[in-house]
Amino acid sequence: MKKIGYTENFAEQAALYGGLYAGRVFSQSRNLYHVMCTGGELTARVSGRFRYEASLPTDFPAVGDFVMLDRESNQDGDAVIHHVLSRKSAFIRKAAGTSNDEQIVASNIDTVFICMALNNDFNLRRLERYLAIGWDSGAVPVTVLTKSDLCDDLEQKLIEVNSVAPGSDILITSAVNRDGQEQLAQYMTGGQTVAFIGSSGVGKSTLINCLMGEERLDTNGLRNDDKGRHTTTRRELIPLKNGGMVIDTPGMRELGLESADLARTFSDIEEFAEACRFRDCTHSSEPGCAVQQAIDDGVLSADRLQSYEKLKKEARYEGLGSRQIETLKLNEMFRDAGGMKNARKFAKSKNKRKRY
Template structure:
C-alpha cells in the first residue's frame, strides 16, 4: 500500500505539535461530507468516518463541526474495522465562510486551511465587479490569499478593458487569464501550486472551476456542465470536495455561489483605496456625503473613484457591522439604529416600556 505524505496534504508543524496531546489517535484530513458522514484522508488512504457522541455534545456552534479541509484526530487510519470516529478538529489556519441563506448571524463554512483562494469569474456573462468586491472582502478575511482567475478568455473581445476595470478594484491581488480550449490555457494557475499548499476554487456556477481542476489533475475527475454563451446550463458540482494533486498539494472544488452572504469581511484590504482617501478627509468621522473637504467625494468628481464602488463599500459595511457581536449586542445595535434620530437607546427603552404597558392593559 502506498503511504500518503501528510505534509503534501497540507499538514503543518504547528498541527503536528497540537496533535501530540491526543494520545492513541491519528491525523486525517476531511475531503468531503455527506450529511453526517465524512470522507477522511489518512496516511493509509481514504475512509468513511463520523463524529463521536462526546464531540457532538461538546459543540457550541455549527461552525465547530468538521468541514472540508479540516485536519482531525481520528481513531483509525483505514476502513478494515468499519467507520472511523472523529474526536477532535485541529486549530484552523484559515476559514472561508459565508452567511447562511435566510439568516442574519449564522455562518456556513465553505472550506478551511486554505492557502490560496482562486476567485473564478468568466469573461462573458458572469463578469460582475460588485460581486468580485464581495468575494475579495471575504477571501482577505479568511486568512488565505486571494487570486483572481478569469475564465473563458476565448469568448471575450474586450480583455484589456475588463482587466483595467479589475485592476482598479483589486488592489494588491494577482489576476490570471485562462481558457479551456487549449491544453495550456490553465498554465498560469500552476505557478501557485506546490507541495503542502492548499488551493480552493470559488465562484459562480458554470464559470469553469471544475474544468480547470480537471486540467490540473490531468484527467476528467469532476463532471462539468458549463455556462454557454447564452448563460444557460450550470456546473453540476453540488458539494465541496478536496482532491490530491501529485506532489503539488491539494485542491478544493466548491459548489457555485452566485449569491455570497457576508458574516465577516476585511474591507480594509479589499477597499484599501477608499480607506486611503478617507484618511485625507478634513473630518475623521466623515460620512463621505456632503461634508466639506471630503477626499472621497473629490475623487469621485475627479473620476478617480466610481460612485458604484463607493456604494458597494457602504453596502458591505452595513452587512458586516454586526460582526463579532452576540445576539444581545446585535439586538441593542439594531435598536440604536432604529431610534438613532430620536435619542438612541434611551428612547428605545421608553418605546419598549410603553409597548409592554400597552399589552398589559389589553389583557
C-alpha cells in the same frame, strides 16, 4: 502527510493528543467523513462525546480539516474522530433555515481562486464581494478571469479589474486555448491547498479538469442567457498529480457577509478616507472629504464608493431579523437627535396629534 498540507503547526497541535492519529477530511456524506491519514484512506464518524460537546455547526469537521482519530484503518470498523485541529483559514456561510448558525464550507485553504468569466458574467461588484470574503477567510485571494477567448476588449476589462482588486494577483485563462494553466499550477505546489469559487458556469470545474489531466468533474457551462448551470454537487478535496490539492465547492455563491474584510478589499477608499477633514466623515456631503475629492479628480469611481457603502450595510445587517434591522435603521436615522429614545418620542407625539 506533508503532501496533504500537514504542516509543523498541525503536528504541534496533534502532539497534544497522545494515542490518537492525525488525518485530513477529504469529503463528507451525511454523518460519514472520508479521511486521509498515514495509513491510507478511511471512513470516520465523530464520537458521541464530540457530538454532545459541540455547541455550533462550525464545531464539526469540514472538508479540509485536520482531525484526530482513534485508528488509521477501517479493519475493525469506522474510525472515530475526537478532535478538530485549529483551522488556519475557513470559508463560512449562514446555515439554511431561520437560525443564525454558520457552516464551514471549506477550511485550511492557502489560495482561493475567485473566478469570473469575461463575457456577460463579468461583474465588478460581485468580484468585490468575493474578494472581501476571500481576504477575511485567511486564504490569499487570486482573481482568475476565465473564457478570455470570448472577450473582445480584454485590455479594458483588465483595467477595470485592477481598479477593484488591490493586492490580488490577476490571471487570465481560457479552457479553449489552454491559456493561463501554467500560471495556475504555480500556486499548487506540494502541500498547498487551493479552492475555486465564483458563479456557476464560469468554468471552475473545467479548469480543475485541465489541472488534473482528466475529465473528473462534470461541466455544463453557461446557458444561452449566460446564467450558469450548477454542476458540482458536493465539496471534495481532490489531490493533484503535482502534489497540490484543490477543493471544488458548490454553493459558494451563497456566501454571506457575516465576516468580510472590507478594509482590505477597499484599501484605496480607506487610504483616501485617512485624509478626510473629519474622522467620522461619511463621504457624502461633508466639507474636506478626500474620498469625494478623489471621485471629482477621476481617480476613484462613484460606483466603487457606492458598492463599499452597500457592502458595509449588508455586513452590518447580516444575520439580523427584520425587527432588528428596522431598529438599527431607525437608530441611524435619529442618531444625531438622540437615537431610538427620541425616535419613539417622535412616533408617540405623532400618534397623539392624529387622535386630536
